[in-house]
Amino acid sequence: MTTIAILGAGKIGEAMLAGLLAAGRAPESLLFTERYPERVVELTARYGVRGVETDEAAATADVLIVAVKPQDIDPLLHSLSWSIKPGTLVVSLCAGLPTALYERHLPAGTPVVRVMPNTPILVGEAMSAISAGSHAQPEHLQLVEDLLSTVGKVVRVPEAQQDAVTALSGSGPAYFFYLVEAMIDAGILLGLPRSVSTELIIQSAVGAARMLRETGEHPVALREAVTSPGGTTIAAIRELENHAVRAALLSAIEAAAVRSAELGKAHNGA
């Protein structure tokens, strides 16, 4: 059976570990690394998975899932550069780190797949976009797609589109949280208790999201269905248009992509 090691079992790494186990993967086929012994003990007690040193993970595993913060990547790549087994698949969950960075530091021919997940991975509802590095083959992409499907949905994109993905689904949950926060405030403005306003908006968000996913209808069709002539919804939509909310979203997401590209440049020459 394929052995998978998660390097850096913080928030994202732990969610990956939990997702793989929930999908039926045997604990003996998983390993993880962590910096602090207390965290190793905690995770082993919770999941029955063994915590090991990076060298052992690199020498044993067939797949290494890198989930450290981007600023911690250099020492990790240094130790992997001499300890990794030939042919090991490296899967990077690190925002903004190009596959070329790994390829420069790891033995020639190492297959690398870059992933941009998002925080709903913590509840098994991630949106992950995956891109092949120059040595990753279709079977590597398929394996990564299967692994990430245990914690949400997966799309394949060329690596050049990862800045757009970062801006759209990477940061996307934050835009929805922002919108929900503003709508809860609107309820307060109208005199509703905060708890009631919060419940109304969160359930409306969940309901709207499920309708989008489960009906397969275009968002315009779903909105038109609740926009009756001379009614309440169209009165609200006129205000959204007056305040150029659509244009603001286009500019906001474009700004996020520009920023992602700027941050990525720091690693491109590294």
Ligand SMILES: NC(=O)c1ccc[n+]([C@@H]2O[C@H](COP(=O)([O-])OP(=O)(O)OC[C@H]3O[C@@H](n4cnc5c(N)ncnc54)[C@H](OP(=O)(O)O)[C@@H]3O)[C@@H](O)[C@H]2O)c1
């Ligand atoms: N959170 C998000 O929304 C999100 C979304 C998409 C992608 N990502 C990416 O996912 C990665 C992980 O993010 P996170 O939020 O899960 O961060 P995190 O909670 O800080 O997890 C990283 C973990 O790795 C450990 N670590 C660092 N260097 C290590 C090493 N050499 N060996 C073993 N363990 C090591 C850290 O230990 P210490 O606590 O000692 O530092 C920490 O527990 C990042 O690269 C991020 O870009 C995150």
